Amino acid sequence: xxDALAGRxxxxxxxxxxxxxxxxxxxxTSGASVFICGRDPATLERAQAELAPLCGAGxxxxxxxxxxxxxxxxxxxxxxxxxxxxxLSILVNNAGVYGPKGxxxxxxxxxxxxxxxxxxxGSVLVARAxxxxxxxVPQGKIIQLSGxxxxxxxxxxxxxxxxxxAIVRFVETLALELRKDHVDVNAIAPxxxxxxxxxxxxxxxxxxxxxxxxxxxxxQHSSGGTPLERGAELAVWLASSDSDGITGKLLSAVWDPWxxxxxxxxxxxxxxxxxxxxxxxxxxxxxxx
Numbered sequence: 139x140x141d142a143l144a145g146r147x148x149x150x151x152x153x154x155x156x157x158x159x160x161x162x163x164x165x166x167t168s169g170a171s172v173f174i175c176g177r178d179p180a181t182l183e184r185a186q187a188e189l190a191p192l193c194g195a196g197x198x199x200x201x202x203x204x205x206x207x208x209x210x211x212x213x214x215x216x217x218x219x220x221x222x223x224x225x226l227s228i229l230v231n232n233a234g235v236y237g238p239k240g241x242x243x244x245x246x247x248x249x250x251x252x253x254x255x256x257x258x259x260g261s262v263l264v265a266r267a268x269x270x271x272x273x274x275v276p277q278g279k280i281i282q283l284s285g286x287x288x289x290x291x292x293x294x295x296x297x298x299x300x301x302x303x304a305i306v307r308f309v310e311t312l313a314l315e316l317r318k319d320h321v322d323v324n325a326i327a328p329x330x331x332x333x334x335x336x337x338x339x340x341x342x343x344x345x346x347x348x349x350x351x352x353x354x355x356x357x358q359h360s361s362g363g364t365p366l367e368r369g370a371e372l373a374v375w376l377a378s379s380d381s382d383g384i385t386g387k388l389l390s391a392v393w394d395p396w397x398x399x400x401x402x403x404x405x406x407x408x409x410x411x412x413x414x415x416x417x418x419x420x421x422x423x424x425x426x427x
């Protein structure tokens with residue numbers, strides 16, 4: 139997919155390290171120009187310097203520090219990105235945190251709220267700021283990072299789980315609102331990644347995140363986890379013309395056959411790859427209507 143994004147322009151949040159940086163790298167090697175943001179100016183500057191050598195003819199890496207939970211900083215970011223890249227057509231909302239670790243009655247309430255502000259409000263704010271621009275381009279793309287917190291309960295990580303679940307429903311809703319404008323909106327579950335978030339879980343210990351989850355984190359750490367490149371590859375595909383018209387889905391970079399989805403477009407009009415309520419009949423039970 140070395141030319142899958144040739145000539146395209148993208149804004150990637152949370153791109154100064156980890157998965158966001160890997161996505162920016164994959165976008166550049168696929169031909170795109172990228173505008174990256176992160177909260178820490180020094181880390182962001184290092185990321186920009188690391189990415190710059192990957193630029194080919196006509197490509198560019200621009201950067202601006204921003205807190206996605208701050209409406210004023212988001213507006214400034216959106217203005218800077220669209221002025222730098224007038225043909226910007228791709229938004230990747232990657233910025234996110236785990237938030238406080240422990241039972242909801244024990245964690246610091248302000249930290250819990252802050253995780254919601256970054257993971258949920260931050261994603262909505264950036265999308266809201268970019269949507270007027272994306273509606274004017276021929277084929278806009280919004281790619282949201284979600285994950286296992288959206289599909290399974292995570293005791294000890296309630297802010298993370300709640301925010302990631304809410305993000306998926308926001309993606310499904312925004313996809314319907316923007317369908318007529320040819321803006322595709324999808325979410326990615328990138329797999330179990332060995333990033334600073336995993337380090338936080340290990341450091342928190344089994345008393346705060348649960349023994350089973352902590353043990354899985356230790357096993358993941360020793361095994362290497364899912365390569366960052368898997369999620370980045372899916373992000374490139376969702377940003378490319380190969381996925382045009384596929385919208386409102388939560389896709390696993392590891393488990394789903396996402397490269398084959400164009401041949402299943404009719405089936406994708408159903409609720410596959412979405413979050414839905416399970417009723418007794420769905421499990422073969424003869425009660426509950």
